[in-house]
Amino acid sequence: MLSHPYSLELSRPNFTGGSLQPLLGKSEAHLWLQTVPPLEKLLPQLDFLSPEERRRAERLQLPADRCRFLAGRLGLRSLLSRYSGIPPQAIPLDHSSTGKPYWRDPPLPLQFNLSHSHERVLIGLRWQYRIGVDLEWVRPVLRWQRIAQRYFSAAEQVRLANCPAPERDALFFQMWTQKEALLKGTGRGLAGSAALGEDSRWVTLPLQVAGGYVAAVALEIRKDGEEAPAVRLYEDVDG
Structure with a gap:
């Protein structure tokens, strides 16, 4: 896992329909940050x-959880449809044992990942190479020391301990999202975090997103x- 200089552009495109496939260059990654709409929508x-x-949506008891799940899956299908030209309902999505969604036998080498937290959904797409994203709403972490001892390196634990208390929650989630994005990109769950170290095959980048969130x-x-691809962040674009 490496930190790396990269190009990040914030955009608000106004697409009128049709495939977006030609707009995603081979040296680009597109990230879409969307607001979770109300359930009736x-x-x-x-x-x-x-x-x-x-069925998975119906098993979620809390309306907020159901909204986040539906918004994530519907947003993902809408974007995959726009990039591929295939109707959203015709895309055969499945998920791995760690919960990572994937497209069974895709006609195009489109890689993707998604994350949702509180009232936002983040979806990442690129060609051929794998991608992982993580989004977190910053909130109090009451057991941050216990979590850090289990999942963070010794240096990360020291950094958290030395951080001023008012800034600790944001720092915790900044570190957590980078770790989680890499785990999701590689297809490993949190159980694989203990073996997670420096990996020259991956670049992990922090993102500046909506206020109150880190990603x-x-x-x-x-x-x-090889240089990291240009990262383009699109906000609040309806499918």
Whole structure:
């Protein structure tokens, strides 16, 4: 896992429909930050989901959890449809044992990942190379020492301990999102974090997103010395 200079652009594009595929360059990663809409706006789109996705949504008892899940899956399908030209309901999404969604037998080498927290959803896409994203709403972490001891390195634990208390929650989530984005990009769950170390095949970048949130993106780099792709962040674009 390496920190790396990179190009980040914040955009508010106004697309009028059709495929977005030509707009995603081979040396780019596109990130989409969207607001979770109310449940009544999501319900008419349920036909776009698979039966398994609908069952997973129904098992969520809290309305806020159900909204986040539906917004994430519907937003992902909408974007995959725009980039590929394939109808959203025709995209056969599945998920790994760690919960990472993937496209079974995709006709295009489109890699993607998503994260949601509180009232926002973050979706990342790029060609061929893997990508991981994580988004967190900054909130009090009451057991930060216990969590840090389990998942963070000794140096990270010292950094947290020495951080002024009013700034500690934000720092905790900044560190957490970078770790989680890499784990999601590689397809490992938190159980794999203990073996997580420096990896020249990945670049992990912090992101400046909406106020009250922190985020990170992890990008696979397959060649030594290869530059990280340009990262373009789009906000609040309806599918």
